[in-house]
Amino acid sequence: MPSFKIDTSTAVTFIAVEPKPKLKNRQTGEIAIDMETGAQMMTVGLTIADDGEANLYTVSVPVTGIPKGLTLGMPVKVVGLKARDWENVSGGEKRFGIAFRAVALACVAIRERAPTDVAVWRGSDNGVVETADRIIVALDFDNRRAADEIVDRLGDECHFYKVGLELLTAAGPDLVRHLVSKGKDVFLDLKLFEIPNSVAGAVRAAGALGVSMVTVHGMGGRGIMAAAVAAARDFPELRVLALTVVTSMTDADLTDVGVAASTQAQVLRLAHLAQEVGCHGVIASPQEVASLRGLLGPGPEIVTPGVILPRESSGEHSRPGTPRVAVAAGASHIVVGRSVTRAADPVAAMRVIRADLAS
Numbered sequence: 629m630p631s632f633k634i635d636t637s638t639a640v641t642f643i644a645v646e647p648k649p650k651l652k653n654r655q656t657g658e659i660a661i662d663m664e665t666g667a668q669m670m671t672v673g674l675t676i677a678d679d680g681e682a683n684l685y686t687v688s689v690p691v692t693g694i695p696k697g698l699t700l701g702m703p704v705k706v707v708g709l710k711a712r713d714w715e716n717v718s719g720g721e722k723r724f725g726i727a728f729r730a731v732a733l734a735c736v737a738i739r740e741r742a743p744t745d746v747a748v749w750r751g752s753d754n755g756v757v758e759t760a761d762r763i764i765v766a767l768d769f770d771n772r773r774a775a776d777e778i779v780d781r782l783g784d785e786c787h788f789y790k791v792g793l794e795l796l797t798a799a800g801p802d803l804v805r806h807l808v809s810k811g812k813d814v815f816l817d818l819k820l821f822e823i824p825n826s827v828a829g830a831v832r833a834a835g836a837l838g839v840s841m842v843t844v845h846g847m848g849g850r851g852i853m854a855a856a857v858a859a860a861r862d863f864p865e866l867r868v869l870a871l872t873v874v875t876s877m878t879d880a881d882l883t884d885v886g887v888a889a890s891t892q893a894q895v896l897r898l899a900h901l902a903q904e905v906g907c908h909g910v911i912a913s914p915q916e917v918a919s920l921r922g923l924l925g926p927g928p929e930i931v932t933p934g935v936i937l938p939r940e941s942s943g944e945h946s947r948p949g950t951p952r953v954a955v956a957a958g959a960s961h962i963v964v965g966r967s968v969t970r971a972a973d974p975v976a977a978m979r980v981i982r983a984d985l986a987s
């Protein structure tokens with residue numbers, strides 16, 4: 629049966645009718661089961677407004693994709709919304725219509741502007757963006773409690789978190805759902821390097837969680853990156869970023885693994901490939917940003933880990949830079965981990981980053 633996708637990336641969506649179980653049989657009260665997940669199905673009324681027009685849609689969502697505490701009028705993000713036409717014959721009469729299904733809903737918090745949030749920078753096609761939306765804090769913890777604690781402490785100081793393999797493995801995907809439901813953007817740093825079919829599956833699973841960014845290894849080449857990009861198409865807000873050369877590596881490390889190019893040349897080569905196959909951006913160190921911006925143009929995201937605070941030691945990053953250096957060179961986002969999360973005062977550390985950016 630043909631189906632078509634609704635672009636929810638520009639629409640504003642609100643809860644118009646609260647979720648309730650979807651009945652398969654009204655007489656017996658039997659609840660419909662989602663064929664894809666095996667979970668009970670719910671229906672929810674959504675007002676989707678776009679281009680000056682608002683329409684009410686009744687959307688089926690598996691119960692596992694409905695966050696707790698949804699109330700009337702609440703703004704939500706719809707993940708993986710699809711429309712499918714249907715027809716059947718009931719009592720000798722032909723009936724037809726369009727059914728809507730979404731993978732999940734996520735709460736969208738109305739963000740308060742942090743008092744120090746005055747600096748803006750241009751890094752990508754999104755135009756001028758507030759600084760708070762461009763500083764990504766890496767939650768590198770081995771347990772959920774530590775991650776929750778730092779997110780609570782930072783409050784409105786941070787809107788964007790990176791969850792990597794350590795925390796995902798230790799705490800599970802619920803932590804990611806929780807962050808999304810608090811209105812935080814999540815960069816799921818999976819660093820995928822697998823056969824294309826497995827990469828595509830992992831990207832779909834990331835999209836279903838409502839994350840904004842996911843990473844695939846550029847060294848995986850065209851097939852792997854293209855699989856990630858294709859799998860992300862069902863999730864308009866999901867950006868696939870190609871990891872070029874990790875910030876701890878040096879020219880000598882590349883030689884060891886049989887790559888004769890310098891780190892700089894290898895980063896540019898992989899970024900070019902990533903752009904050709906349709907990735908939304910790349911991960912690279914602050915030291916490659918200027919050349920990358922020149923190569924890729926203004927559109928793609930350039931996300932830079934290896935960011936250290938002024939006068940801080942570079943630790944294991946071989947190609948480090950300060951927030952200001954990365955952003956001035958054209959980074960769209962900076963990733964900061966321990967400088968914030970292990971600081972005695974994480975909020976003060978965030979303010980040092982903002983001050984560096986504003987200087």
Ligand SMILES: O=c1ccn([C@@H]2O[C@H](COP(=O)(O)O)[C@@H](O)[C@H]2O)c(=O)[nH]1
Nearest residue numbers: 766768873874875933934963964965966
């Ligand atoms: O090349 C890369 C790719 C990813 N990372 C990740 O960024 C953070 C950096 O944390 P710090 O504590 O600020 O060093 C971490 O999660 C890495 O996995 C990277 O550093 N370099």
